[in-house]
Amino acid sequence: MMDEIASVSRRGFLTVSLVAGAALTFDARLAFAADRSGQSQPALNAFVRINADNSVTIGAKNPEIGQGIKTMLPMLIAEELDVDWEQVRIEQTLADAKVYGPQSAGGSRSTPVNWLPMRQVGAAARQMLVSAAARQWKVDPAVLTTSGGRVFDKAKGRSISYSALVHVAATLPPPDLASVPLKPDDAFRIIGTSRRGVDTPAITRGEPLFGIDVDLPGMVHAALEICPVFQGTLASLDDSAVRAIPGVIAVIPINCGILPKGKNDAVAIVANSWWVANMARRKLKVTWDTAGNEANSTAGYATAAAAALDGRKPQSDLVRAGDIDAGLAGAAKRVSARYSYPFLAHATLEPQNCTALYTDGKLEMWAPAQAPAGGRKAVADMLSLPPEALTIHMMKIGGGFGRRLISDYMVQVAQIARALPGRPVKMLFDRPDDTRHDYYRPAGWHELTAGLDSNGAIVAISDHFVTFGVDGKPIRAAEMEPTEFPSQVVPNVHYGTTFLETNMPTGWLRAPTNNAMAFVFQSFLDEVAEAAGLDLPEMMRRTLGPARQLPQIGRNPVFDTGRARAVTDAVCDFAGWKGRPKAAPNGTGRGFGVYFSHSGYFAEVVDLHVEGKTIHIDKVWVIGDVGAHVINPLNAEHQVQGAVIEGLAQSLIGQKITLDGGKIVQQNFFDFPLLRMNVAPPEIAVRFLKSDNSPTGLGEPALPPVIPAIANAVYAATGQRLRDLPFTLA
Amino acid sequence: MTLSITVNQRERQVDAGPNKPLLWILREDLGLRGTKFGCGVGQCGACTVLLDGKAVRSCQTLLSDAAGHSVTTIEHVATLPAGKRLVDAWIDIDVPQCGYCQAGQIMSATGLLSATPQPDDGAIEAAMKGNICRCSTYLRIRRAIRQAAGLEKAGAAA
Numbered sequence: 001m002m003d004e005i006a007s008v009s010r011r012g013f014l015t016v017s018l019v020a021g022a023a024l025t026f027d028a029r030l031a032f033a034a035d036r037s038g039q040s041q042p043a044l045n046a047f048v049r050i051n052a053d054n055s056v057t058i059g060a061k062n063p064e065i066g067q068g069i070k071t072m073l074p075m076l077i078a079e080e081l082d083v084d085w086e087q088v089r090i091e092q093t094l095a096d097a098k099v100y101g102p103q104s105a106g107g108s109r110s111t112p113v114n115w116l117p118m119r120q121v122g123a124a125a126r127q128m129l130v131s132a133a134a135r136q137w138k139v140d141p142a143v144l145t146t147s148g149g150r151v152f153d154k155a156k157g158r159s160i161s162y163s164a165l166v167h168v169a170a171t172l173p174p175p176d177l178a179s180v181p182l183k184p185d186d187a188f189r190i191i192g193t194s195r196r197g198v199d200t201p202a203i204t205r206g207e208p209l210f211g212i213d214v215d216l217p218g219m220v221h222a223a224l225e226i227c228p229v230f231q232g233t234l235a236s237l238d239d240s241a242v243r244a245i246p247g248v249i250a251v252i253p254i255n256c257g258i259l260p261k262g263k264n265d266a267v268a269i270v271a272n273s274w275w276v277a278n279m280a281r282r283k284l285k286v287t288w289d290t291a292g293n294e295a296n297s298t299a300g301y302a303t304a305a306a307a308a309l310d311g312r313k314p315q316s317d318l319v320r321a322g323d324i325d326a327g328l329a330g331a332a333k334r335v336s337a338r339y340s341y342p343f344l345a346h347a348t349l350e351p352q353n354c355t356a357l358y359t360d361g362k363l364e365m366w367a368p369a370q371a372p373a374g375g376r377k378a379v380a381d382m383l384s385l386p387p388e389a390l391t392i393h394m395m396k397i398g399g400g401f402g403r404r405l406i407s408d409y410m411v412q413v414a415q416i417a418r419a420l421p422g423r424p425v426k427m428l429f430d431r432p433d434d435t436r437h438d439y440y441r442p443a444g445w446h447e448l449t450a451g452l453d454s455n456g457a458i459v460a461i462s463d464h465f466v467t468f469g470v471d472g473k474p475i476r477a478a479e480m481e482p483t484e485f486p487s488q489v490v491p492n493v494h495y496g497t498t499f500l501e502t503n504m505p506t507g508w509l510r511a512p513t514n515n516a517m518a519f520v521f522q523s524f525l526d527e528v529a530e531a532a533g534l535d536l537p538e539m540m541r542r543t544l545g546p547a548r549q550l551p552q553i554g555r556n557p558v559f560d561t562g563r564a565r566a567v568t569d570a571v572c573d574f575a576g577w578k579g580r581p582k583a584a585p586n587g588t589g590r591g592f593g594v595y596f597s598h599s600g601y602f603a604e605v606v607d608l609h610v611e612g613k614t615i616h617i618d619k620v621w622v623i624g625d626v627g628a629h630v631i632n633p634l635n636a637e638h639q640v641q642g643a644v645i646e647g648l649a650q651s652l653i654g655q656k657i658t659l660d661g662g663k664i665v666q667q668n669f670f671d672f673p674l675l676r677m678n679v680a681p682p683e684i685a686v687r688f689l690k691s692d693n694s695p696t697g698l699g700e701p702a703l704p705p706v707i708p709a710i711a712n713a714v715y716a717a718t719g720q721r722l723r724d725l726p727f728t729l730a
Numbered sequence: 731m732t733l734s735i736t737v738n739q740r741e742r743q744v745d746a747g748p749n750k751p752l753l754w755i756l757r758e759d760l761g762l763r764g765t766k767f768g769c770g771v772g773q774c775g776a777c778t779v780l781l782d783g784k785a786v787r788s789c790q791t792l793l794s795d796a797a798g799h800s801v802t803t804i805e806h807v808a809t810l811p812a813g814k815r816l817v818d819a820w821i822d823i824d825v826p827q828c829g830y831c832q833a834g835q836i837m838s839a840t841g842l843l844s845a846t847p848q849p850d851d852g853a854i855e856a857a858m859k860g861n862i863c864r865c866s867t868y869l870r871i872r873r874a875i876r877q878a879a880g881l882e883k884a885g886a887a888a
Contacts, residue, residue: 067827197824197827199826204808205817206805212767273758275751396828398766644866645866646866669769669862676868677855678855
């Protein structure tokens with residue numbers, strides 16, 4: 001276990017015990033790349049253990065949600081440590097940012113944040129082992145080489161295993177991680193090679209890896225009855241019938257957490273079986289105070305959004321450049337359209353769950369959490385505990401997609417566990433709970449207008465974005481960047497925002513904001529391109545202009561127009577793009593979309609055909625640029641294919657969350673459908689362009705462009721513009 | 731009330747209500763947690779097991795329905811010829827992403843190949859469309875089934 005390996009000295013040094021009794025001390029102030037908040041986080045890490053049999057145990061520090069990070073981060077360490085992948089065993093570390101640095105699965109940030117630090121950890125360990133060999137053999141370390149977990153002295157024809165060196169290595173001063181030499185790219189033997197997921201064999205054996213599988217001696221089970229109307233509170237509770245059910249242990253009112261305190265109440269039923277606890281909900285007599293929240297409905301939001309767009313005046317400016325009124329008035333052609341998209345649930349297949357044990361002021365948690373540090377803080381705040389009182393085990397996660405960046409389940413089970421000291425409690429949502437108590441991708445409405453000059457160039461663009469916010473500021477995941485393309489390359493621009501209020505909790509869904517903005521802007525630009533007599537790739541080439549770096553606000557440091565153009569050209573080659581069809585629509589169509597998000601550039605082409613009112617996807621071509629290295633190509637292709645199919649799911653099968661009376665209408669997969677195999681296309685062809693940039697993440701950026709590519713292909717196939725998600729054909 | 735069911739070739743006595751679903755019998759009473767809970771209403775297939783060799787949703791199979799019958803779960807699937815071929819293909823192709831649905835996928839595929847050793851694409855879709863993969867690993871699931879059925883060559887990865 002990594003918690004046995006790692007301990008941090010009070011001087012802030014890192015201790016790695018290599019074998020029993022031996023310890024290496026790294027001066028491990030890792031120069032972690034700036035995270036999303038812009039803060040550079042000095043981190044102290046413990047990742048490497050050389051075992052007596054010369055196998056190597058490597059700690060995987062980030063939550064595994066299916067993105068493959070539990071395999072990929074150890075690949076970086078193993079590369080620089082110079083061991084064979086077959087020697088490597090991987091263990092999930094504890095959640096402890098003080099030891100391991102930032103540990104989250106979000107924003108496709110794990111690759112860029114960890115690319116250098118994880119390699120430095122491996123290189124530092126290797127350097128200490130080489131120094132130990134040099135000392136033992138009394139030679140200059142510069143003459144020594146490493147491979148396969150051994151140090152070689154080729155001049156003398158001798159070698160020694162890492163495991164035989166650890167006792168000497170432990171006595172040597174640790175190298176400075178920031179300056180430890182790293183391999184040149186052309187020496188990589190693991191980075192850039194296909195490696196299977198470390199947990200794949202265990203999954204096929206049905207091993208209990210996930211949060212829902214946690215089982216502890218004396219564990220009890222909790223089900224929640226949550227106020228169905230968001231922000232409601234408990235008015236009355238009669239639990240006498242529930243307490244009379246055999247197996248029921250306790251009934252505990254709690255707060256759902258995360259959302260404002262004093263709202264969003266729930267009642268936990270604890271039993272010796274989750275099945276018993278969940279069935280017992282039927283006997284619970286509970287009333288809720290929902291006053292002030294019942295008037296919320298998605299139908300009402302749509303009406304309010306339409307009224308706002310009809311009024312034509314955004315409440316606030318997002319970006320204003322040039323003179324939008326003059327630009328549009330002087331345009332040779334104008335194009336205007338409204339677009340919309342719905343609220344979405346995450347619908348992770350593993351329902352939300354968490355396990356906790358409260359003993360003597362300390363809380364041990366087994367959490368399938370994408371952002372365990374956030375969960376630690378939320379739990380500590382809710383229970384008024386010091387954050388150090390929590391020990392958090394990161395469990396394998398049955399789907400994240402952003403849902404588990406919010407740690408409500410941790411806060412909920414922590415309250416239950418504190419009421420039952422000494423007893424481990426596993427809390428689990430039933431599927432309707434999971435559907436109805438998510439943190440939803442917010443809906444949005446746009447009215448766009450573009451002006452073209454007589455050469456077909458875009459000279460003006462405006463967008464009125466109706467979204468959700470409070471006090472003139474967007475709520476979580478409801479924002480839009482002022483740099484949304486093409487605002488930086490068009491002379492006259494106005495993007496403005498109108499905010500609606502909602503009682504719905506909102507959150508990040510895979511490629512947050514971008515999954516909607518790509519649809520809106522790339523679909524609209526296809527309309528603009530058509531008005532200019534162009535196809536969208538050509539309109540993008542002209543609008544992107546010469547290769548240059550544009551400053552970005554938000555998650556991305558810069559937007560490189562040359563990289564966007566390169567993926568555009570490459571996917572047109574890949575798919576054999578032949579431009580906008582000249583013949584009348586015949587039910588078969590091809591569409592294009594390109595988008596930059598999460599530091600990745602993706603261009604995609606979709607071929608589809610329409611039968612009646614059903615859209616069938618025939619093939620998708622993808623070109624991605626995520627930098628100079630695709631660390632694990634086997635997984636990279638798979639992430640892209642999964643992201644593309646998720647885009648299909650948001651487009652084609654009626655996914656939409658609606659609110660009525662302040663509560664969610666949908667409850668399960670029959671009314672919030674997930675895409676099934678029969679809708680998945682036969683082929684998604686994926687290629688990467690290698691560019692001279694540090695590698696970036698792949699969980700998200702392949703998703704956004706496929707949605708407009710579908711919309712644009714349907715237009716080519718039918719002449720119908722699809723401007724509202726989910727798509728329905730007239 | 732104690733009922734007897736055969737699980738993974740072992741006869742087990744279960745003391746639980748006859749209306750408790752087999753899914754929760756497996757997970758809570760027998761400690762077999764490879765079978766997963768996804769929806770509770772037979773919509774997602776995560777809980778798929780074999781009942782007398784046929785793929786069923788264990789969340790919709792009551793203990794009383796399973797009593798006296800033979801249940802095979804993911805923990806034991808590799809003892810079946812089709813199951814072994816599928817597990818090998820699953821590992822070779824590296825089908826899982828998050829992995830949560832994969833036990834159910836493998837059990838449905840085992841039910842399919844046990845009855846239809848060389849299914850066409852339509853038969854694969856018909857047998858598998860009850861199993862949701864939220865990560866959308868469908869392209870590799872299809873390929874793994876075809877590979878296990880000898881319809882496609884093996885992949886290549888470390």
